Amino acid sequence: MSSKSANASNTDPLLRAAVSNQKTGQLPEGLSADDLKRMYEGMILIRAYDERQKKLQRSGRIGFCVTSTGEEAAQVGIGQALSDKDWIFGYYRQYGLMIYKGVPITELADHLFGNVGDFAKGRQMPAHYTNRKVNFVSSSSVIGTHLIHAAGAAMAAKYKKDDVVITTYIGDGGTSANDFHSCMTFAGVYKPPLVVFIVNNQYxxxxxxxxxxxxxxxxxxxxGYGVPAIRVDGNDVIAVYNASREAFARARAGEGPTLIELFTYRVGPHSSSDDPTRYRGxxxxxxxSDERDPIARTRQYLKSLELWDEAYEARIWEEAQTKVNEGTTESAKKPEPDWNSLFEDVYAELPPALARQRDELLEKESEFPRQQEGEFPL
Ligand SMILES: Cc1ncc(C[n+]2csc(CCOP(=O)(O)OP(=O)(O)O)c2C)c(N)n1
Known part of the structure; x- marks a missing residue:
C-alpha cells in the first residue's frame, strides 16, 4: 500500500480519537446490544449485495454496477442515526443506506435490471437509485448537482418549520465541484437543518x-463557509453513528448545518468499468485487513462484548446471501418496462414530433421482441 494512506490512517489525531469510540467491552451511549448486532448484520447484507452485483455484471446479466465494499460503516452508522422522516440526497455509492433502512433487495435489483419494477422506469443510468419509501431522492450522474437540491430542501424545511434533517453526500473528488461551493455557501449563511457528508474514500x-x-x-x-465540521474514522461504525447523531440533534434543535468528513477507502473499482490495479496496484x-475492514472491526468489538460467535457469523451470512439471491432472482424474472412509457411523465399532451416517434416505435416494435416475464431466470 502507499505510504500516503498508511500515514493518513495511523497519524491523524482526529482519526485516533474516533477509533476510541469502540470502547472494548462497553456498550456505546444510545445503542443497545440488539442495535449493534443489527448494524453488523446490515453491513454484511450490503457486502453480500456487492458480491452478487459483481457476479451479475461479470456474467452479463446486468450492464453496469457500483459497489461500496469497505464503506459499509460509513452508511450504516448514518442509517442508524437517521429518523424515518429525514431525507437522503445521495450519489451512486449510498445504496447501503436504503438496504439498512429495510428496502427489499429486489427493489434495488429491479433498478439494476432496469425492469418494470424499477422506480426509475429503466430510464436512469444503472446504480443511480431512488426510493420514495425511505426519502432517497433520485441520484444524479452529474457530480454534485444534488448538493444544491439538498441545500434548497433544507432551507424549505427551515421556513416551513418541518421537523426533518436533510442529509447529503459527496465524494472527495466531488468537493472540487462548483455545486459543493454553492451548497456550503447557502448552508453557512442560512443555517438550515443540513448535514453534508464527505465520503473521503481516497480516490x-x-x-x-x-x-x-x-x-x-x-x-x-x-x-471557510462558517459551517462546523468534524473528521471521523469512516470505518468505525460507532464513530460514524456518534458524529451523525450529534449533527442531526444540532440540526433538529435549529442550530444549523454540519460538515462531516468520513475517512474511508474504496476497496473495489470505481465502477464495473474501472480497473484500479492500473493506478494503485x-x-x-x-x-x-482485520485492523481496517469496517466489518472485521465491528466483529472484534462485538466479540469484546460477548455478542459474537462462529455460529452467529455463519447464520447471518447465510441469511444475507439468501436475501440477496432471492431478491435478485425475483428481479431477473421481471419483464422490461413498456416502451410506450418512454413518452410518459413529461408532457400532459405529447408534442407532435414526439407523438410521431412513438407511433414509429410502436409500428416497429415487433422487429425488436421484448424480454418476456420469466424468460431469463438466473
Ligand atoms: C460534473 C462531472 N464531472 C465528471 C464526472 C465523471 N465522474 C463520475 S464519478 C467521478 C469521480 C467521483 O469521485 P468522488 O467524488 O471521489 O466519489 P467516489 O466515486 O470516489 O465515491 C467522475 C469524475 C461526472 N459524472 N460529473
Whole structure:
C-alpha cells in the first residue's frame, strides 16, 4: 500500500480519537446490544449485495454496477442515526443506506435490471437509485448537482418549520465541484437543518485525494463557509453513528448545518468499468485487513462484548446471501418496462414530433421482441 494512506490512517489525531469510540467491552451511549448486532448484520447484507452485483455484471446479466465494499460503516452508522422522516440526497455509492433502512433487495435489483419494477422506469443510468419509501431522492450522474437540491430542501424545511434533517453526500473528488461551493455557501449563511457528508474514500476514479485538494483534510473546507465540521474514522461504525447523531440533534434543535468528513477507502473499482490495479496496484488488500475492514472491526468489538460467535457469523451470512439471491432472482424474472412509457411523465399532451416517434416505435416494435416475464431466470 502507499505510504500516503498508511500515514493518513495511523497519524491523524482526529482519526485516533474516533477509533476510541469502540470502547472494548462497553456498550456505546444510545445503542443497545440488539442495535449493534443489527448494524453488523446490515453491513454484511450490503457486502453480500456487492458480491452478487459483481457476479451479475461479470456474467452479463446486468450492464453496469457500483459497489461500496469497505464503506459499509460509513452508511450504516448514518442509517442508524437517521429518523424515518429525514431525507437522503445521495450519489451512486449510498445504496447501503436504503438496504439498512429495510428496502427489499429486489427493489434495488429491479433498478439494476432496469425492469418494470424499477422506480426509475429503466430510464436512469444503472446504480443511480431512488426510493420514495425511505426519502432517497433520485441520484444524479452529474457530480454534485444534488448538493444544491439538498441545500434548497433544507432551507424549505427551515421556513416551513418541518421537523426533518436533510442529509447529503459527496465524494472527495466531488468537493472540487462548483455545486459543493454553492451548497456550503447557502448552508453557512442560512443555517438550515443540513448535514453534508464527505465520503473521503481516497480516490475519485484514478485521482488520489492528494491531487484533488492541497489541504490536509477535507473537513477543513467547512471553516471557510462558517459551517462546523468534524473528521471521523469512516470505518468505525460507532464513530460514524456518534458524529451523525450529534449533527442531526444540532440540526433538529435549529442550530444549523454540519460538515462531516468520513475517512474511508474504496476497496473495489470505481465502477464495473474501472480497473484500479492500473493506478494503485494492490494496496486495496490492506483495507480488508482485520485492523481496517469496517466489518472485521465491528466483529472484534462485538466479540469484546460477548455478542459474537462462529455460529452467529455463519447464520447471518447465510441469511444475507439468501436475501440477496432471492431478491435478485425475483428481479431477473421481471419483464422490461413498456416502451410506450418512454413518452410518459413529461408532457400532459405529447408534442407532435414526439407523438410521431412513438407511433414509429410502436409500428416497429415487433422487429425488436421484448424480454418476456420469466424468460431469463438466473
Ligand atoms: C460534473 C462531472 N464531472 C465528471 C464526472 C465523471 N465522474 C463520475 S464519478 C467521478 C469521480 C467521483 O469521485 P468522488 O467524488 O471521489 O466519489 P467516489 O466515486 O470516489 O465515491 C467522475 C469524475 C461526472 N459524472 N460529473
Amino acid at each position: 475519485a476514479i484514478s485521482q488520489p485525494v492528494s491531487k484533488q485538494c492541497g489541504a490536509e483534510t477535507l473537513h477543513s473546507k467547512g471553516v 494492490n494496496e486495496s488488500d490492506e483495507w480488508l
